[in-house]
Structure formats: C-alpha cells, structure tokens
Amino acid sequence: MNENNTLDRILIYGKDFFLKYTFKSAPLRKIVEAAGVTTGAFYGYFANKEELFYALTDDTANGLMAILNSVANDMNNFPPNEKIFKMCDAYIHRIPEIVDYLLEHRDEMKLIIACSQGTKYENYFNMLQERNQDNISQSAEKSEQIHLLSPDTIELLMSGYFSMLAKLITEETDREKMIRSMTEVARIYQGGMLALMQEEAE
C-alpha cells in the first residue's frame, strides 16, 4: 500500500469510509475526494462501487471459508460415538489458527460483518453458519447421543457461536484473549451439551 498510488489510495479510503459509514451510506464521491482522485479515475479501476467493496473483502471472505471448511473436515473424521467429545476438541485445537487469520484481516472482517448491507456479503455469516451446520449435521445424525438435543437447539448454538466470533472480531484485538474466550466458550458448549444429554438420558 502506497499513498502515492491511485489504486491504493482508493482502496485505503474506500476501506475507511465503508468502515465508518457502511457500504450503502458511504458516497462514492466522498471516497474519491478523500483519496484525492476523480470519479473517472475510480471507474478506471472498478466497474462500480460494489466491486471496490469486493476488492477489499473477497480474499478475506474466501480465506475464512477455506479455513472453516478445513476445520469442519477435521471434525467429521471421527466414529459417530465419540463425535461430541472429539469434534469440539478438534475445533478447539485449531482456534489459534482461526484467530490469527481473523486478526490478520480484521478490517476486512469488519467490513463483511458490519458494513456489507447491499452487497453479496450481507448474509455472509449466516451463510457460513448454515454451511457449517450442514457439514456437521450430516455426521451428527449418525451419532446416538446427539439426538437427545433438539436439532433446532444445535443450530441455534452454532449461530450464537458465530455471533460471538463476529463480536470478538469487532471488539477484541488481543490475540490471547480472543483465543481464551473462544476456547472457553467451546468448552462450555461441550461440557454443557454432555451434561444436558446425560441428564435427559436418565
């Protein structure tokens, strides 16, 4: 990133304004003005305002999805009966890696989470969560234990976990704290689900 380069200036101030005002509410004119560039110059680099947003976010969105796919893969490689225990362990094991990725792309993640209304990413986190849901529920169906919890609840817990993730990205910058929080929550989920299932099994 180089302040003397037009494209970089557009990217820098585009990110700035999208973060400050959201995609829809950030006027392109203000962005290019701040970047010290003309509207014509802008359209030399991007087909439209939306493409600028994607230039800022696509890589990050795909990157996170790739990591989560890989994590979901790890979580599915266990015999059904030990699923519940091991799945969480497998996930927890990769939390640092996830956190590192999120921190490296903090601004971009914020764009996707909180500033993307009017773009293809406006439901990105919902979508992520549903994909994850699908990945896991296939194998969860084969597990005996999990049936004691309503599938609705599991889906709900998932969506809650993703919301927490979003909150952390937006508000927390300390790597260790993020890891600790995400791990503790995962442990609580794990422990809580086990406790509830035992209870209901009685």
Place this chain on the structure above:
Amino acid sequence: MNENNTLDRILIYGKDFFLKYTFKSAPLRKIVEAAGVTTGAFYGYFANKEELFYALTDDTANGLMAILNSVANDMNNFPPNEKIFKMCDAYIHRIPEIVDYLLEHRDEMKLIIACSQGTKYENYFNMLQERNQDNISQSAEKSEQIHLLSPDTIELLMSGYFSMLAKLITEETDREKMIRSMTEVARIYQGGMLALMQEEAE
C-alpha cells in the same frame, strides 16, 4: 387499529414497509402512497420518518427492557456462593414470560433487530446485553466461583445468547419450540460453566 383512521393507516403501512425494506431503504413516499395518505398528512402526525419508526418500536423496546431488568433483579437476589446455579434457574423460570412478550410483539422486535439501521435502535440488542451484563457482573464479582471464568467470556456468552434470541424471534413462531430452545441453551450454558469451573479448579 382502524383502517379508516389516517394515523393507524400510516402505522400499519409504515410497519409493513420497514419490515420489508428496512428503515433506511423504505421510501416515505411509498409508505404514504400505500397508506392512501398524503405526505403533508404524514407530517401532521410525525416530525419525520424516524419518529414513525419510534412510534412503532418504542413501547416494545421499553417493554422488553423492563422485563429483562426485572429478570436481572431476580437473578441478583442470591447469596454469592450459589449464584451460578441459581441465577440460571431464576432466568429459566421466566423464559415463558419472555417468550410470550416477544411473540406478542414479534413484528416490532423484528423492526428493532433487523430493520433499524439509521435509527437509535441500530445497536439496541448490543445495548440490552451490555446493560444486562452490568446488572449481573456487579454481583458476579462477589462470587468466588465465577472468577474462574474470564469476565470477557461471560460477556461474550451473554452477547451470544442475545443473538440467539434475535434469531429465534426472526425465524421461529412456535411458542413451545422457542421455550424449549431457549431453555436448553440456558441449561447448556449453566452445565458448561459449572463443568469448566470444576475442571479449572482442579
């Protein structure tokens, strides 16, 4: 609500359009047209578009806050040592009441949760959660056990719980399912926190 009454017509169609398009993206012109009312008439009843939104949402927003304050109050009336167990029980005990309130004001809750960008409620749920947090953490500080969990994690869990609430309001209409899900999640939280604290205490 009376379809022949100007004010009521504005409220009805305002709600309709805000739900369908969000506050910002619903043009006032479309609302008053659908209501069969003139813009002039509108401004006889409301100072501006935003006030219409608040006329639709203020009562519900305050009502939910009141209930949650009352619940938080219940949760604080326990000696520190039994906090963790009892707090959750106290909360779970009042879930049906909360659910009933949410269902009675479903549309308004949706407005607040999903259509309020550009209004004072755009962070309402965050705010609710922070207030709740404050209410509880005062007494939580006095609890010995809870210190084994990082306060950040507890805040995070709270915020996750509120997100789940928001999701349920938006997507679930069956009273019993809502109660069951909210209860199960609360139990999982409770069981999970206990398990984690015991584990860490060892």
Place this chain on the structure above:
Amino acid sequence: MNENNTLDRILIYGKDFFLKYTFKSAPLRKIVEAAGVTTGAFYGYFANKEELFYALTDDTANGLMAILNSVANDMNNFPPNEKIFKMCDAYIHRIPEIVDYLLEHRDEMKLIIACSQGTKYENYFNMLQERNQDNISQSAEKSEQIHLLSPDTIELLMSGYFSMLAKLITEETDREKMIRSMTEVARIYQGGMLALMQEEAE
C-alpha cells in the same frame, strides 16, 4: 396548454428540446431548466425521461395506426380481380382525412419520425409499413394480376411511400400541396404498376 402550469411547461419544453436535439440528446436537466422547473418536480409527473416522450407521442402514434388500419380495411373489401385498381382508389379517397390528421399532430409526428431513437417508436414507421404490408399482401396473394410484380418490389414501394409520407410531414405544411402530392404519387404507383403488369403479361 398553459404556460403557468408546471405539467404543461414540461410538455411544451420537452417537445421543444426533443424536436431540436432528439430524445437521446436532449438532456433532461436542460428541459426542466427551460421549463423553469426542478428535476424533482419533473419526476412527480413522469417516471422517467422516456415517459415524457410517450406522453407527447402515444396518442398520435395510436391515432395514426387506427386511421391506417381503417384504410387498410377499406382496401381489402374488393374482389381479387379488381384489387389493384380499386385498392388505390379506396386509399386515394381517404388521403384528405389522413393529411388532416397528420397536420393536426405535426410536431408529434416529427418526434416519432425523426427524434425517437432510444424509444419504443424508433422503428414506428417501419412497423406501420410492415403491418400495412401484411394487411394488404394477404388479399394480394389471391389476385392474379399482382403476381406479375415481385412481392419484394411491392414491399419496397410501400416502404418508399411511407418514407415520402414522413418527408411530407417534416417539410410540407400546406394541406392542399400535401394532398396533391400524396394523391399524385398514389396515382403514379397505380398507373405504373398497371403498365408494368400489362407489359410483362405480353
């Protein structure tokens, strides 16, 4: 038309500018400026620039089509063998009526003929001519004589006649001259076709 009325002013200056610069090249901003009206006011009356054009032209376009349909009807009510003679006579008989209609809607016809690129009327005269063609050629097929001329030539003559019509509308204002020219051309077509057919029949 009343110069003090906003809608009328838009219509008046819209017509002016479309005639002077064509639909596509007349900037809406210039039209409303000339009309002493704001762009906002304009969009209170018309959904877009194109609709203004249609407000100026639809009636005239439909009116001319109706007259020509009616004329085509007259032309088809003859036994095949006398077609060629009588069809032209039937048409010639109604020329004054057509001319009167054109002169009453001269500006609008000019808009349709010469200023309509980018609107649904950009091929209006071609379309008219093709419709007319279809109307006539159905019955022409049953005529023995006409077969001596290539159908391509007849279509071509038609299209030429319509072009002449367009030219007259644009350039001639004298009712009697228009009638005379249109009649003479029709007579020439009639006489010429007969002569050619006789010649080829030999």
Place this chain on the structure above:
Amino acid sequence: MNENNTLDRILIYGKDFFLKYTFKSAPLRKIVEAAGVTTGAFYGYFANKEELFYALTDDTANGLMAILNSVANDMNNFPPNEKIFKMCDAYIHRIPEIVDYLLEHRDEMKLIIACSQGTKYENYFNMLQERNQDNISQSAEKSEQIHLLSPDTIELLMSGYFSMLAKLITEETDREKMIRSMTEVARIYQGGMLALMQEEAE
C-alpha cells in the same frame, strides 16, 4: 487490411461497433479495447471519434455521389421533349453498375444510412437526393410534359426512391434481386408518370 496493423485494427473494430451501436452510442473506449489498442494510439491516427467515422465513410460517400452525378449527366443529355421516357431508360441502364458499387461498399453504406447520427452524414441521403433533384430539375423545367406533374411530387418521388435504395442496401444482399427491384420501381415510376400526364393532359 491487416489485423496486425494498428490503424487497420482501429478501422476494422470501429466499423464493427459503429454498425452495431451507431456512431453516437459506440463508446470509443470499447472500440479501442476490442482493437487491442490504447486510446492514446487512437489519437495518434485520428483527431477525434468523428474522424474515424469519416475515414470509414468518406470514400464511399464520394464514390456514390460521383456515380450518381455521372448518371444524372446521362439523364440530362436528351432533348426536352423526350425527357421523361429517356431519362428513366438512361437511369435503368445504369442500375447494375450502381448496385455493384453499393454491394462492394455495403457496410460503409450502412454506416452512412443507419449509423451516422451526430456526423456530417446524418442527412447524406437527403442531400444526395436534393443534389440529384437540382441536376434533373434544371432540364426538367424545359420539358413541356413534366409540368403537368407538380415539382413537389417529383421531388417527393425522388426522395422515396432514395429511401427504397437505402432499404435495399440494408436488407437485401442478392445482386439480381436488387437490380430487379430497383428496375421495377423505376419502370413503375416511368409508366406511372406517363399515365398521369396523359390523363391530366386530356
């Protein structure tokens, strides 16, 4: 024409785009992009977009004018009294030559006829017809017979004939059909004018 030559590439793709979108609606940017050439290079060869159009059309426009002048010349070399008959014959005699020229320059003729709005050729065919008119009417004035037709009508017929020519160029590709149609129409004109003059002379 050589696809490896910058100038030729501009000419090729300029023709393409002007034919597809008309002069005004074909963005120069698209032309040079398609040609794999830079805008800067373009302005090395042409002063502006309009000059590119003329580079494509001037020769053809002048060529057709020359032929028609030559034809008009032929048509004027008859003693006044036999004008009407012989003029048409003289013209008809040269139709194949005209058709061959048109077919050799079909694309360019199309540019002039249908894609030239915004250039000096936007009224080329009108102009051609008026010039032709002048050429002929000088001598026509000396003819006794022709006076029985209104000069307006003759001008109109001319303009109609040119429109038919334009239509043929745009829509017909078969040499023999073109010749046949143009000849038949000329004959019809000839026969029709004679018949009308005899009729009026009575």
Place this chain on the structure above:
DNA sequence: AATGAATGAGAGTTCATTCAT
C-alpha cells in the same frame, strides 16, 4: 386536518479527450 406540488442536493455512473511518460 389535509393536500400534493415543489424543492434541490446528492446519488452512481459514463465518456471523449488529454498528456506526461
């Protein structure tokens, strides 16, 4: 209480042309 025409700044986007390299 109600009308609804009018406001006018501001939105995203286009495009022929220039000019330093």
Place this chain on the structure above:
DNA sequence: CATGAATGAACTCTCATTCAT
C-alpha cells in the same frame, strides 16, 4: 509511435422534507 491513467462535466434519477392552499 504508443501508453493508459486521469480528467471532470454531464448524465438520469431519488427522496426526505416544506409550505401555500
């Protein structure tokens, strides 16, 4: 000869709000 980033005015259209009636 060629580059291609940059220009910037111009384009159509939107919308919350006002105000004379």
